Amino acid sequence: DAGVIQSPRHEVTEMGQEVTLRCKPISGHNSLFWYRQTMMRGLELLIYFNNNVPIDDSGMPEDRFSAKMPNASFSTLKIQPSEPRDSAVYFCASSYRFYEQYFGPGTRLTVT
Amino acid sequence: AQSVAQPEDQVKVAEGNPLTVKCTYSVSGNPYLFWYVQYPNRGLQFLLKYITGDNLVKGSYGFEAEFNKSQTSFHLKKPSALVSDSALYFCAVWDTDKLIFGTGTRLQVFP
Numbered sequence: 001d002a003g004v005i006q007s008p009r010h011e012v013t014e015m016g017q018e019v020t021l022r023c024k025p026i027s028g029h030n031s032l033f034w035y036r037q038t039m040m041r042g043l044e045l046l047i048y049f050n051n052n053v054p055i056d057d058s059g060m061p062e063d064r065f066s067a068k069m070p071n072a073s074f075s076t077l078k079i080q081p082s083e084p085r086d087s088a089v090y091f092c093a094s095s096y097r098f099y100e101q102y103f104g105p106g107t108r109l110t111v112t
Numbered sequence: 113a114q115s116v117a118q119p120e121d122q123v124k125v126a127e128g129n130p131l132t133v134k135c136t137y138s139v140s141g142n143p144y145l146f147w148y149v150q151y152p153n154r155g156l157q158f159l160l161k162y163i164t165g166d167n168l169v170k171g172s173y174g175f176e177a178e179f180n181k182s183q184t185s186f187h188l189k190k191p192s193a194l195v196s197d198s199a200l201y202f203c204a205v206w207d208t209d210k211l212i213f214g215t216g217t218r219l220q221v222f223p
Contacts, residue, residue, distance in 0.1 A: 004155070031209070033210065042213075042215050042216060043156075043202070043213050043216070045210060045213075048209075048210055055209065056210070091155050091156070093155075093156075099144065099146075099161060099163075099206060100146070100158045100161065101156075101158070101211060102158065103155030103156045103157070104155050105154060105155050106153075106154075106155050
């Protein structure tokens, strides 16, 4: 199994631009999680899906952030418009039923 | 609400010595507890979990954790530290349908 796949691995963009992060969960997993990690705030849960349905998006910082999961094998996290304070490493993780989550390698986002 | 606390931001230990990374929890009901490790520029990796049964849980890379109900603790341990164990370690607790992570402890093993 290839594990959780995220793309791109690195993204550098200018303030005001739209950013789309992508995630492919492990085949057969039915839950998907988006996290953000910064030095200042640590690891934050942004949103998670169960069977492609968003369950809790209370961690999404602002309306500029949105996430979709159109099918069981793909999810996106979009930031529009992006701001310098959005610079962070964004992780996607998936799990089957409950418990162990398997994390992707992350996308390092830099907004200038 | 379920929560975990990692009281130490950083732990330093000499290679070959035993290591302990501390975690305490606050839950209603029976806790489901986890440890994850994050190496530089990588995602978090699952190390071990406690669901029920034996209080001593063995995991990957020679790590183990001891569940102590009376002290509400779930400390991560290893008998002999390696320089390659240097990483960021997260304790987590299961809450309904998601994991609640601690703030992380940076482990530094020096030669």
